[in-house]
Amino acid sequence: MMKMLVHLILGLFVLKAAVAVPSRHARQVELDTYDSASYDIDLENLNLETQDIYDYSDILTIDEPQIEIGTLAPLVDSYLAPTASLEEGEELLQGPPFSASATSASATSAISEDSGDSGDSGDSGVSVDIEPDRGPTCLLCTCLGGxxxxxxxxxxxVPPLPKETTHFYAxxxxxxxxNKSDFAQMNKLKKIDVTGNQISAIDEDALFGLPAxxxxxxxxNNVAQLPALPASMVLIDASHNRLGRRGIQNEAFKDMHNLMYLYLTDNNIAHIPLPLPDSLRSLHLQNNNIQMMHEDTFCNMKDFNYIRNALEDIRLDANPINLSKTPQAYVCLPRVPVGNLV
Structure with missing residues (x-):
């Protein structure tokens, strides 16, 4: 009897536990119902205002750095612009030396190669436009305006230049x-810069006939004789040449009433070239062989009221001259020349 009672109690306990555990199918149904309720969102009835979304941008802001945009510095004048040294020029240049006499032939060849032999000039993709009277030199050099x-x-x-050339740099x-023919009839030519060449001679009439x-x-260079120059000159720089005692003609600068800058440094010059025009502002004669100076070199000893206000820059350093021996030679000048005072 007792054994039967124990089995009955045990059976009730197992039945109760089985009823309490949900079935596998019921759990799956419950999960499916939860997933559907959680993720099936009705986008059409979603009542979100656009402004509500944009409001977050007011909360989450990022401080961006201010960027200032400036302008490039202007190009400096071509005369003061840095130029390649002789050593740099040797490294950058390749190929055989150029002779101006062969310019025309090489330019013609270049044009024929670019134009092609197919006769199709419209769709060749490469064209060479040469302005009238510019000449083949502009294919070799850079021509910008004048x-x-x-x-x-x-x-x-010197290559053949266009007649409209105003500034020439070589x-x-x-x-x-x-040569005399290099600048013949160049009536608009204002500046010639041939720094750092091997020029040993300049024809006497090569530059005198240039009115501008x-x-x-x-x-x-190696210039031994400075040629006659027109009265229109403003700047003459023949520094680092071989002018010596006879390289400058007598009264070479007398009629140059616009001359302001005269640079004759390192030429073994033995005297100051006189007379100097009143327009002169800067005279560089350092590192020469000037040994003496007269009292009327710069001033007018017959007129003690004469004052040369323009000449403010005189360089006589590295010359065998004692400037203290001729104090009266500077009374008309705004500044004493730079040089040996002992």
Whole structure:
């Protein structure tokens, strides 16, 4: 009897536990119902205002740095602009030396190669436009307006220039001479800069007939005789040449009433070239062989009221001259020359 009672109690306990555990099917139904309720959102009835979304941008802001945009510095004048040194020019240049006499032939060849032999001039993709009267030099050099730049091209002579040229630059080449024909009838030419060539001679009449010429720069050459120059000159720079005792003609600068800058540094010059025009502002004669100076070199000893206000920059340093021996020579000047005072 007792055994039967224990089995009955045990059976009730198992039945109760089985009823309490949900069925596997019921749990799946419950999960499916939960998933549907949680994720099936009615997007059409979703009542979200656009402004509510954009309001977050007012809360979450990022401080961005301010960027200032400036302008490039203007280009400096071509005369003061840095130029390649002789060593740099040798490294950058390749190919055989250029002779101006071969310019026309090489330019013609270049044009024929670009145009092609197919006869199709409209769709060739490459065209060479040469302005009238510009000449083949502008294929070799850079022509900008009236300026022609032929720097560092191993030129052995002055190339034929367009008649409208106003400024000519042929620095650091191998030019050995300036001929009379190089600048013939160049009535608009204002500046010639042939710094750093091998020029040893300039024809006497090569530059005198240029009515508009104002600046001549022949520094770092082997010039032994400065040619006659027009009265329109404003700047003459023949520094680092071989002018010596006889390289400057007598009264060479007398009629140049617009001359302001005269640079003759390192030429073994033995005297100051007189007379100097009243317009002169800067005179550089350092590192020469000037040994003496007269009291009327700069001043007028017959007129003690004469004052030369323009001449403010005189360089006589590195010359064998004692400036203290001629104190009366500077009474008309705004500044005492730079040089040996002992």
């Amino acid at each position: 300026s022609v730049y032929c720097d560092d091209l191993r030129l052995e002579s 620095r650091y080449n191998r030019i050995k001479k300036i 010429l104002e600046e001549l720069v022949v520094r770092e």
